Amino acid sequence: MQTLQLLWSGVAQGMIYALVAFGYNITFSTSRTLNFSLGNILMVGGVVGYVLYMTQGHPFLYPVAGVIAVGAVTGLVLHKVAVEPSLRTRSQHAWILATLAFGIILKNAAEVFWSTDDFKMRSPLGDAPLRLLGHRAADGSVQGGLGIYPQEILIIAVSLAIVAGVEFLKRRTLLGKAVVAVSEDKETASLMGVDQKKVILGSFALSAAIAAVGGLLVAPITLVSATMGTVLGVKAYSASIIGGLESGLGAVVGGLVIGLSEALTARFVSTGYKDIPGFAFLILLLLFKPSGLFGKAAIRKV
Amino acid sequence: MRRLWPLLLPLPLLLPVLVESPYYVHGLACRIMIYTLLVASLDLVVGYIGDVSIGHAGFFAIGAYTVAMLTATPEVNPDSSVAFFPQLPFLVALAAGVLLAALAGFVLAFPALRSSGPYLAVITIAYGLIVYTFINEQERFTNGTKGVTLLPLRAFGVDLSGNHFVWVVYPFLALVLYGLHNLGRSFWGRAFEAIKHSSVAASCCGISRPYYKIWAFVISAAVAGLAGGLFAQLDAYIAPNTFSYNLSVEFLIALIFGGVRSILGNLVGVSVFVVLPDVFSAFADYRLMVYGALLLVVLFFLPAGIAGLVRRALAPFTRKDLEAERAALEDASRGLAVLPEPPPPGAAAAPSLALDGVTMRFGGLTAVNGLSFEVAPGKVRGLIGPNGSGKSTTVNLLTGLYVPTSGGISFRGRALGRLPPHERARAGMARTFQNLQLFGDLTALENVLVGLHASFHCKLWQVALRTPAARREERALRARAYALLRFVGLERSAFELARNLPYGQARLLEIARALALAPRLLLLDEPAAGLTGGEIEAMSALVGRIKAAGIAVLLIEHHMDMVMAVSDEVTVLDFGKKIAEGAPRAVQDDPAVQEAYLGKHASAIGRFEPPTDEAGTVRA
Numbered sequence: 001m002q003t004l005q006l007l008w009s010g011v012a013q014g015m016i017y018a019l020v021a022f023g024y025n026i027t028f029s030t031s032r033t034l035n036f037s038l039g040n041i042l043m044v045g046g047v048v049g050y051v052l053y054m055t056q057g058h059p060f061l062y063p064v065a066g067v068i069a070v071g072a073v074t075g076l077v078l079h080k081v082a083v084e085p086s087l088r089t090r091s092q093h094a095w096i097l098a099t100l101a102f103g104i105i106l107k108n109a110a111e112v113f114w115s116t117d118d119f120k121m122r123s124p125l126g127d128a129p130l131r132l133l134g135h136r137a138a139d140g141s142v143q144g145g146l147g148i149y150p151q152e153i154l155i156i157a158v159s160l161a162i163v164a165g166v167e168f169l170k171r172r173t174l175l176g177k178a179v180v181a182v183s184e185d186k187e188t189a190s191l192m193g194v195d196q197k198k199v200i201l202g203s204f205a206l207s208a209a210i211a212a213v214g215g216l217l218v219a220p221i222t223l224v225s226a227t228m229g230t231v232l233g234v235k236a237y238s239a240s241i242i243g244g245l246e247s248g249l250g251a252v253v254g255g256l257v258i259g260l261s262e263a264l265t266a267r268f269v270s271t272g273y274k275d276i277p278g279f280a281f282l283i284l285l286l287l288f289k290p291s292g293l294f295g296k297a298a299i300r301k302v
Numbered sequence: 303m304r305r306l307w308p309l310l311l312p313l314p315l316l317l318p319v320l321v322e323s324p325y326y327v328h329g330l331a332c333r334i335m336i337y338t339l340l341v342a343s344l345d346l347v348v349g350y351i352g353d354v355s356i357g358h359a360g361f362f363a364i365g366a367y368t369v370a371m372l373t374a375t376p377e378v379n380p381d382s383s384v385a386f387f388p389q390l391p392f393l394v395a396l397a398a399g400v401l402l403a404a405l406a407g408f409v410l411a412f413p414a415l416r417s418s419g420p421y422l423a424v425i426t427i428a429y430g431l432i433v434y435t436f437i438n439e440q441e442r443f444t445n446g447t448k449g450v451t452l453l454p455l456r457a458f459g460v461d462l463s464g465n466h467f468v469w470v471v472y473p474f475l476a477l478v479l480y481g482l483h484n485l486g487r488s489f490w491g492r493a494f495e496a497i498k499h500s501s502v503a504a505s506c507c508g509i510s511r512p513y514y515k516i517w518a519f520v521i522s523a524a525v526a527g528l529a530g531g532l533f534a535q536l537d538a539y540i541a542p543n544t545f546s547y548n549l550s551v552e553f554l555i556a557l558i559f560g561g562v563r564s565i566l567g568n569l570v571g572v573s574v575f576v577v578l579p580d581v582f583s584a585f586a587d588y589r590l591m592v593y594g595a596l597l598l599v600v601l602f603f604l605p606a607g608i609a610g611l612v613r614r615a616l617a618p619f620t621r622k623d624l625e626a627e628r629a630a631l632e633d634a635s636r637g638l639a640v641l642p643e644p645p646p647p648g649a650a651a652a653p654s655l656a657l658d659g660v661t662m663r664f665g666g667l668t669a670v671n672g673l674s675f676e677v678a679p680g681k682v683r684g685l686i687g688p689n690g691s692g693k694s695t696t697v698n699l700l701t702g703l704y705v706p707t708s709g710g711i712s713f714r715g716r717a718l719g720r721l722p723p724h725e726r727a728r729a730g731m732a733r734t735f736q737n738l739q740l741f742g743d744l745t746a747l748e749n750v751l752v753g754l755h756a757s758f759h760c761k762l763w764q765v766a767l768r769t770p771a772a773r774r775e776e777r778a779l780r781a782r783a784y785a786l787l788r789f790v791g792l793e794r795s796a797f798e799l800a801r802n803l804p805y806g807q808a809r810l811l812e813i814a815r816a817l818a819l820a821p822r823l824l825l826l827d828e829p830a831a832g833l834t835g836g837e838i839e840a841m842s843a844l845v846g847r848i849k850a851a852g853i854a855v856l857l858i859e860h861h862m863d864m865v866m867a868v869s870d871e872v873t874v875l876d877f878g879k880k881i882a883e884g885a886p887r888a889v890q891d892d893p894a895v896q897e898a899y900l901g902k903h904a905s906a907i908g909r910f911e912p913p914t915d916e917a918g919t920v921r922a
Contacts, residue, residue, distance in 0.1 A: 101595075101597040230547070272435065
């Protein structure tokens with residue numbers, strides 16, 4: 001029973017990684033760049049959600065709309081000030097540093113203008129775990145069994161819905177095909193009338209909005225703080241690389257690999273070591289499969 | 303300025319005597335020196351090799367913890383959970399720290415050989431976090447989050463802690479920076495630059511990418527480990543939270559901010575990061591925001607960082623007399639033989655190159671089908687065919703970028719099998735590229751020096767210390783490179799950056815670089831593409847001179863006039879198959895050849911061409 005409990009929370013945590021990993025994939029597939037500040041955009045989502053929901057006490061719909069809007073705008077700004085100028089320089093990896101720098105600015109700004117403390121956020125679905133498969137005690141409450149937080153159900157459901165929804169749009173709609181076309185061959189796509197600039201800009205907005213929603217989702221099961229995105233962003237990045245940068249399924253699998261390995265290591269080894277197996281797996285995987293589990297193997301270009 | 307160096311160099315050693323304040327000497331000077339070592343180590347991987355590492359805190363931590371755990375005593379660490387204190391002398395512990403870090407660099411180099419960009423970045427992050435976790439958790443070895451206290455350093459009765467620590471740090475700093483600087487300006491540095499710019503072109507110059515990449519990681523890790531070892535002794539106390547992911551990120555920023563491949567840049571980047579927050583302590587809270595913004599500005603407007611800005615400002619004062627240097631090279635290279643002696647007339651020569659039924663398939667597409675031909679020394683074989691007929695694939699097969707699906711290639715009587723490109727280049731097989739693959743940030747002379755890579759024999763330590771042998775070798779080969787430039791008529795452009803050369807000169811430079819390998823076979827992949835009529839004639843004459851030296855030439859070309867003029871024999875490909883072979887005239891009149899080029903009814907519409915990128919590699 002305890003193992004089941006463990007797997008459940010590993011899956012919930014893993015789905016957050018998967019969601020943000022999916023965000024990395026989105027910009028990579030349109031522009032061949034990753035947004036290394038995605039973890040900090042997640043933090044912005046968490047903070048904005050916290051302020052609207054807890055500090056100002058608005059109904060939950062407000063933070064949802066606010067977080068999506070703030071996330072999307074942050075993504076657009078990031079593209080304008082960090083990514084686009086990077087691609088104009090001769091340096092090949094300028095975008096890695098530029099997006100890292102943007103993330104650092106976001107984090108420091110949150111510390112300076114908001115707070116350096118940790119805050120507990122209430123789940124809109126309540127913070128009492130649902131008890132499954134337990135036994136009824138004399139006072140009528142359910143004891144033992146599987147404790148499932150409603151927020152965890154929300155995380156899994158919303159994450160899966162977003163990933164599946166975006167993948168569906170990508171495959172079945174004209175807009176989605178335009179995006180795929182841009183990712184395959186920018187020049188031909190523009191010749192066919194696809195405005196690749198808009199597609200890329202849109203991908204940054206979408207990816208950042210998704211990450212921000214991730215922040216709102218994860219806030220009630222962790223704590224809200226200016227630093228909440230750093231490690232989470234790195235792990236989600238690992239998840240997207242494990243899965244292979246262009247695969248939606250890969251993002252989910254990668255997220256689950258990291259989430260579950262964390263939960264299992266924390267339980268059977270020690271919490272201190274919970275990150276090790278995931279990272280070690282990542283290094284070994286790339287040694288043998290340089291494009292991740294579901295990535296397309298590219299023929300080495302001359 | 304040059305004469306003043308020996309006087310200026312020891313000055314920092316006087317700091318502890320001149321300045322009393324521990325804040326400036328111990329707190330700032332020593333810290334800057336140690337961090338500069340760390341940034342310089344990062345520079346080797348990021349600046350020279352072009353890989354982004356976000357895990358150098360890991361090497362730094364390995365050095366620091368090795369020194370701390372090997373020198374600490376139980377007396378200064380009461381209530382520690384550490385099982386055993388070896389209590390070794392500082393220098394022994396430092397050497398151990400450097401070695402362990404180097405070993406970690408060696409291990410990390412292997413995934414780095416297969417990955418690059420965002421994939422490699424995540425590997426370095428993962429590595430850094432793994433080390434961080436271990437120093438946090440392995441209490442029996444590292445005392446965990448409580449940290450470790452070291453003994454204050456003493457040697458020969460002299461106190462080396464506090465301000466006096468400069469005497470320990472500075473000699474290491476000066477020596478390592480000197481070594482790295484020399485390395486960067488030697489054939490090692492050129493090999494790094496070549497690999498960074500185009501690993502294919504580098505391997506075709508005889509440079510082994512794995513070898514240099516592994517060495518770069520090992521040296522970089524060793525220097526970072528050294529910095530860590532010194533850092534442990536700086537405050538005689540270390541704790542894990544120093545060595546977090548943030549450290550790796552901040553030092554990466556410091557490096558880019560200051561400017562890569564520059565000691566000055568390393569120093570500036572670190573100084574701004576260490577000094578400014580201290581000077582403006584009110585500013586400490588906003589520090590990262592300001593740094594982030596500064597980094598963006600530098601990235602977009604100062605690609606060479608602050609050091610680049612300084613260099614540009616100083617340029618009028620430091621300009622070297624290039625005309626004098628050229629005159630010296632002209633002198634030194636006078637009478638140097640560039641090409642091998644032509645073989646005696648009548649000497650029957652075995653073929654340099656022989657293809658025997660070579661076939662290459664990409665999935666369902668057969669790019670080259672059962673191809674056989676030979677090229678003899680001192681002969682030019684033209685290889686022609688319509689677009690997509692398999693010419694570029696043939697070149698890639700010959701140079702070892704592809705391994706044939708079936709059939710064999712032998713070079714000077716030796717079967718090539720899976721011999722990697724750089725070994726083939728070293729064996730005497732040189733090539734030029736259809737789309738130019740020059741090293742744009744190197745001068746014309748340096749490009750030829752990259753071609754001469756295999757002629758450099760000095761050891762790593764000789765290069766790092768710039769021993770007389772290393773200087774002699776560099777001087778001699780510079781003269782040889784100059785002679786090669788003169789051979790193709792480019793000596794006037796010797797100090798021009800390759801990317802600024804006009805097209806025709808760039809083509810000639812590629813030939814000079816290829817000839818630097820002292821090749822027995824030269825593969826010319828469309829050398830006349832984009833040239834004007836006059837330039838094509840000059841190119842034909844050049845090919846004639848190369849052939850006269852007994853070098854076998856395989857010429858792939860679309861300009862029929864040139865092919866017909868310089869080839870001894872021509873092989874015609876169509877759809878990967880040989881459709882004709884023979885003397886130029888005979889081939890030209892062959893009906894099969896005319897049909898391949900013009901179509902049966904002069905309709906060449908609908909020819910299939912596989913998607914190729916610039917270098918002619920089939921894309922997945």
